[in-house]
Each structure stands twice: as structure tokens, then as C-alpha cells.
Amino acid sequence: MSIQVQKAVFNxxxxxxxxxxxxFYVFGIQGDINLSKVLDIQxxxxxxxxxxxxxxxxxxxxxILFAIFKKVKNRNMDEEDLEFMDERDKLIEMKSDRYSHWIAMFGFVASMIPVSMSYSVQYMFITILIFGFLSALMSDVWKIYFYNKGA
Structure with missing residues (x-):
């Protein structure tokens, strides 16, 4: 497994x-979150x-801990081998970033729909949060896919 795939899986x-x-910390451990607080924009x-x-x-x-671990584990390898990025790596980064930006932009536009339909603002925040999370995850999934595909 290449270092780029390991970074994507780690991320x-x-x-x-x-x-x-x-x-879990906010909604589980603190547990004093009631409905009126969740409906508050603040x-x-x-x-x-x-x-x-x-x-x-x-x-x-x-x-930083990942880099230290990789350095200790691969101390006999050259440092350039661990951080080397060629045109293929840059192309894969660009493709996965482009696709994740499309998801984020779609999420932003979709988050305006509840506001325009007179729903509460917390639905906008929840939609942005969900699509931002999906965007970050899909970026890593596409990196793994493109590296395994050999694109």
C-alpha cells in the first residue's frame, strides 16, 4: 500500500x-441538550x-504523529520516497478535490432550500454539516479508488 493510500485511509x-x-460528547455525555437549545441558532x-x-x-x-510513526517504521528508506509526489499523484489529488468540492457546493445550495421554504435555520446548519462531512469522506474514498484503479 502506497503512502498516499495510507494517508487517505488514515484521514x-x-x-x-x-x-x-x-x-457523542455533545449529545451523549453532556446530555443536558434539550429541544429548545437544539432549535437555537446560537x-x-x-x-x-x-x-x-x-x-x-x-x-x-x-x-504529526502519523509522520513520526512512518519515519520510525521506515527509517531505512529515503525521506524523498515517503513524501514524493509526481504528476499522477497531483492529478489524483485534483480529481478527488474537484469531486468533493462539487458535493460541498451541492450541499450549500441544498442547505438554502429549507430556509427558502420557511423552515428553521437549524436545518440549514444540519444540511451543511452533513454535506461537509460527506465531502471530506468522499475525497478520501476517491483518492483510495483512483490509486487502486491506477488513474
Whole structure:
């Protein structure tokens, strides 16, 4: 398995675990979330801001640990071999990013539908959150697919 596929699998798994852990923490452990609080726009704003900070900080720390682990595991390999990206790798990155951006843009447009139909704003936040999560996951899935396909 190439280093790029390992990074994509690692990113996929950590994204699921971090989001799942955060959702479990907010809605499971804290448990004092009642319906009136969930219907409040301030709750969703704080929820998404905290989630964004958590994901960025945790991903940085986890990828540093991933790089250290790969370096220790492959200490006899040349450093260029671990971080080398050729045109094929860049093309795969570009394809998967393009497809995930399409999902994110579709999600943004779809999130405007509940607002335009006079539904509450929390449906917009939930839609953006779901499509953003799907976009991040599908980017990694397409990277794995394109590397295994040999595109």
C-alpha cells in the first residue's frame, strides 16, 4: 500500500472517529441538550465553530504523529520516497478535490432550500454539516479508488 493510500485511509478513519466522538460528547455525555437549545441558532453556531477548531487541531496533531510513526517504521528508506509526489499523484489529488468540492457546493445550495421554504435555520446548519462531512469522506474514498484503479 502506497503512502498516499495510507494517508487517505488514515484521514478517513480519523475524520469519522473525531466527528463521532464530538457528536457523542455533545449529545451523549453532556446530555443536558434539550429541544429548545437544539432549535437555537446560537447552539449550532457554537457547535460548528468548536467542531472546526477540534478537527483542525486534532488533524494537525494526528498527522504529526502519523509522520513520526512512518519515519520510525521506515527509517531505512529515503525521506524523498515517503513524501514524493509526481504528476499522477497531483492529478489524483485534483480529481478527488474537484469531486468533493462539487458535493460541498451541492450541499450549500441544498442547505438554502429549507430556509427558502420557511423552515428553521437549524436545518440549514444540519444540511451543511452533513454535506461537509460527506465531502471530506468522499475525497478520501476517491483518492483510495483512483490509486487502486491506477488513474
Amino acid at each position: 478517513f478513519v480519523t475524520t469519522i472517529l473525531l466527528l463521532g466522538g464530538y457528536l 447552539f449550532w453556531g457554537i457547535f460548528i465553530l468548536k467542531l472546526t477548531v477540534l478537527m483542525v487541531v486534532a488533524k494537525i496533531i494526528l498527522f
